[in-house]
Amino acid sequence: MNGIKQIFQKEMARIFRDKKMVFSVFILPVAIMIGILMVTGTFQRRMLSNIEGHTPIVYVENEPESFQQFREAAEIKVKPVKEGEVEKVKEKILKGDVDLLLSFPENMDHKIAEYQTGDEIPEILPYYNPGEDYSKEAFDTVGGTLLETYRQVLLGQRVGNLEQIEIFKVDRESEAIQIKDEDKVNGKVLGMMLPYFITILLxxxxxxxxxxxxTGEKERGTMASLLVTPVKRSSIVLGKVFALMALTGISSVIYVAAMVACMPIMAKTMGGNIGDGFKISMDVKQIIMLGALLIALSFLYSTLIALVSVFAKSMKEASSYIMPMYMLILVIGLSTMFSFGNTPESSYWIPVYNSSVVLKEILTQEVTILHYVITLLMTFGMGVILTGVIVKAFESEKVMAS
Structure with missing residues (x-):
């Protein structure tokens, strides 16, 4: 135990005495992540604001008098298409110079007025470019919402009172119909983003x-000196793994606290309404479960990194081996970030993936004790197995001499 404590204290002191290391390990990663999200959100908000503030360039072919009166009342400006210029306007839509072309059938007002059951229904063709943001917005507002309102006006003129043909209506917007748990709603916001960031930052x-x-000590030659000391090699391994686990755990607490504190700000930056009334509320049970799982994850990641580092001959080689693992962690984090519905039972037996799933379920208050225990034991168990492999590798002169 003295050997483990000695190595542990040595590694902790080495990190905390180096101010640059403290900054790069505990502060810089989360600052970069939050900065990227806030900058991305700012650009997204500006883009949406720019689209909403854009006056659509709309051309109309064969505009009926009824639509002209209707759009003028709505203060919508359009440009008439001259004879033989329809294809030119379509080319301008493709280039992004024009947003929308509304093509009405000839004599539409007459066809509507003289309509008899069985006659061909007049069809309006809204031409737009889905690859252009301005064009797509014009299609949604002018070609969609405006034309639907116009259709309702004409329908009212034909049948008189629209309430005669409206059988029922559904309220989809009133807050009175929302039976919700505020804590669970806020937990879902955290549960979608936080597990992903915790996983990759850890x-x-x-x-x-x-x-x-x-690997750094092997490369610098200090590992060879350490191995000839009276300290057992198993103590060296455990001391380094526990130190790495402690440092990773401390960083996870900092990352979680920073992400939770900044999430409402980031939500507002992205132009959403998530930040309005956003509150974090976790009971003691959730905090204990979250803390224990973060410790287990820190242990597993520490042993994974340590295992690769033992067999690598240089830091460059170790980094090249670890990078595919890092990419896999990214993919796993993303897969849980956008997962919905019930999680298959088999998922809780998959190391790393099960931790991301359970982290999300803890925050959304959907975790079960059975799934949590399975995940916790699997994570700790994998860490113990990897620690045993690292100890064996440390005892091999062939591995350590490389």
């Missing part, structure tokens, strides 16, 4: 520290 932190702790 692994990134362990990666930066772990490679230097083991």
């Amino acid at each position: 692994f990134a932190g362990a990666m930066g520290l772990g490679v230097d702790m083991i």
